[in-house]
Amino acid sequence: MPWLGGAVTRPLVLASASPARLQLLRRSGVEPVVRPSSVDERQVERRARETDPDLTPEALVGALARAKGEAVASSLDGREAADLVLACDSVLEVGAEVVGKPGSADLATTRWQSMRGGSGVLHTGHWLLDAETGRSVSEATSSRLRFADVSDDEIDAYVATGEPLHVAGGFTIDGFGAPFVEVVEGDPGTVIGLCLPALRRLLLALDVPWWSVADPSSPTPG
Numbered sequence: 001m002p003w004l005g006g007a008v009t010r011p012l013v014l015a016s017a018s019p020a021r022l023q024l025l026r027r028s029g030v031e032p033v034v035r036p037s038s039v040d041e042r043q044v045e046r047r048a049r050e051t052d053p054d055l056t057p058e059a060l061v062g063a064l065a066r067a068k069g070e071a072v073a074s075s076l077d078g079r080e081a082a083d084l085v086l087a088c089d090s091v092l093e094v095g096a097e098v099v100g101k102p103g104s105a106d107l108a109t110t111r112w113q114s115m116r117g118g119s120g121v122l123h124t125g126h127w128l129l130d131a132e133t134g135r136s137v138s139e140a141t142s143s144r145l146r147f148a149d150v151s152d153d154e155i156d157a158y159v160a161t162g163e164p165l166h167v168a169g170g171f172t173i174d175g176f177g178a179p180f181v182e183v184v185e186g187d188p189g190t191v192i193g194l195c196l197p198a199l200r201r202l203l204l205a206l207d208v209p210w211w212s213v214a215d216p217s218s219p220t221p222g
């Protein structure tokens, strides 16, 4: 069995500042090197929409994940320059809108007032580069959500925690927002920010078995 005593042979660079993505990886036995990008996501989105006015949410998160991953990959040097680089991006499609992190209490409140009792789709793009070969692969995954018909008081209380301001769509399914998301159809990791089955598929597409990046003997509770 490759895992018994097997060491990680392909280090992974996580091109993300997301604590949730890091935690998902750590709990699955992957201890990445964290290298957040400084990509201007609004500029990437603007250019992507100029190129494709009918840009789908899946294509948007794909373009954003790729931009973040390429920016980090180009900055790697030394041994890291031969590592695997993973980047992600998440958006919520709700009604005719495609939204990211609210960034303000007012916008988080407005979003919840419009989406309560309704449904939406959380899309996460994944981009994986094998810097050793230069090959990259990508996949977007989507999970459908149904939101509780929360009261104004519940919205105010949730927004006051500050959590919804900094997460895609203004909610979490594993934090203070969990009571307000009634149903998740699809991979929960996709909602949180990283679909691990998609990462496995992308690694296989690059001929990298899962146990080359994960060491189950030392999962970090993280």
Ligand SMILES: Nc1nc2c(ncn2[C@@H]2O[C@H](COP(=O)(O)OP(=O)(O)OP(=O)(O)O)[C@@H](O)[C@H]2O)c(=O)[nH]1
Pocket (backbone or CB within 6 Å): 015, 016, 017, 018, 019, 020, 021, 036, 037, 068, 088, 089, 090, 091, 100, 101, 166, 167, 168, 171, 172, 173, 174, 175, 191, 192, 193
């Ligand atoms: N814990 C948790 N985080 C969530 C959830 N939904 C979205 N997020 C986070 O919301 C953020 C979405 O914004 P992104 O722009 O994709 O990522 P980011 O946090 O800005 O980090 P970068 O990858 O460096 O851009 C990510 O950090 C996700 O992990 C959830 O249900 N639970």
